Amino acid sequence: MESTDFDEGDFEFSRNYFLAKESSTSVKRSTHKLSDIDIVDEQELREAVSNIEPKHEKEIDLLIKSYKCLYSKWAFELRAGFGLLLYGFGSKKALIEDFASTTLTGYSVLVINGYLQLINLKQVLITLCELLGDQLKAQRKTPSGSQRSYNALSIDDLIAFLDGPHVDGNECSICVVIHNIDGPGLRDSDSQQYLARIAACSHVRMVASIDNVNAPLLWDKKMVHTQFNWCWHHVPTFSPYKVEGTFYPLILAHGGTTQTVKTATIVLQSLTPNAQSVFKVLAEHQLAHPDDEGFPVNNLYSTCRERFLVSSQVTLNSHLTEFKDHELVKFRKNSDGQDCLYIPLTTEALEKVIEEISQ
Structure with a gap:
């Protein structure tokens, strides 16, 4: 009976409390809105971040040196058929590149920047096959002077070539280095399936890093233990994600023209000089004809061929695919139904990009 009285009293107290809160006139709702937030320019915010003084530099240097002592072990694991997966807080880009340049000298190394928004995996496969083809010629496994075009092959055919029985043992080997295999350009299921199949090829070894806790x-189990065959290494570096973070917008910042120019410049500087020249041709035409609907693909090919920038339509298409994957150019049809190209940048931003890559 006493327990019942206590429960009723407790209920009545709670009821009166919430009634008092509901009827209170002293509670005022905030009039602030999200649009009232003073958002700074992204470039200014990045400059402020870059000016933050690093801490614990001596301890971090000792940590990196301890990882370098593991290089021989990592190389042995690769030779044994395992893939290396590096994880831990901080950018591992510099560490992996140092490992590749100092220890993987016996491999042909291909680097994939998974932190980019878009990645053309077929072009990656074509490059891998070209590297293996060059090794085969060096080993005199194919007739001298013979050349093979991989552009017309399907993804399945390219993977079959990488896993083919045309090389005995480990005479020819390629190492694929992937910075951020869990990055936005590789995060979908199809991309991961293709990467797993690449890693399982007999003449391919893989070194990758992850930074997302859900990576x-x-x-699935087959991919981890059979195809990738990962050896997991915890290597926190505590290094800032300077390069990787360039392609991600910062919180409480809006992208301005300066940031757009910087991003486009970084992408273009990672391409070949010929690809940059092709982009300049398109950019100069757009600046000279701002009212046009775009630059017809056929006209671009004619201009680039006259300037000896491309030797065939296939070469130009390869450059255009690279531009499209990085959202440097876009396609649309003009009033005559022709396929045209245009650069989705303002005149001011485009002029700055041309100036940057011309230096």
């Missing part, structure tokens, strides 16, 4: 959810 292992991208793979």
Whole structure:
């Protein structure tokens, strides 16, 4: 009976409390809105971040040196058929590139920047096959002077070539280095399946890094233990994600013209000089004809061929695919139904990009 009285009293107290809160006139709702936030320019915010003084530099240097002592072990694991997966807080880009340049000298190394928004995996496969083809010629496994075009092959055919029986043992080997295999350009299921198949090829070894805590959810048991065959290494570097972070917008910042120019410049500087020249041709035409609907693809090919920038339509298409994947150019049809190209940048931004890559 006493317990019942206590429960009723407790209920009545709670009821009166919430009634008092509901009827209170002293509670005022905030009039602030999200649009009232003073958002700074992204470039200014990045400059402020870059000016933050690093801490614990001596301890971090000792940590990196301890990882370098593991290079021989990592190389042995690769030779044994395992893939290396590096994880831990901080950018691992510099560490992996140092490992590749100092220890993987016996491999042909291909680097994939998974932190980019778009990545053309077929072009990656074509490049891998070209590297293996060059090794085969060096080993005199194919007739001298013979050349093979891989552009017309399907993805399945390209992977079959990488896993083919045309090389005995480990005479020819390629190492694929992937910075941020869990990045936005590789995070979909199809991309991960293709990467797993590439890693399982007999003449391919893979070194990758992850930074997302949910990255292992991208793979099933077969991919982890059979195809990738990962050896997991915890290597926190505590290094800032300077390069990787360039392609991500910062919180409480809006992208301005300066940031757009910087991003486009970084992408273009990572391409070949010929690809940059092709982009300049398109950019100069757009600046000279701002009212046009775009530059017809056929006209671009004629201009680039006259300037000896491309030797065939296939070469030009390869450059255009690279531009499109990085959202440097876009396609649309003009009033005559022709396929045209245009650069989705303002005149001011485009002029700055041309100036940057011409230096």
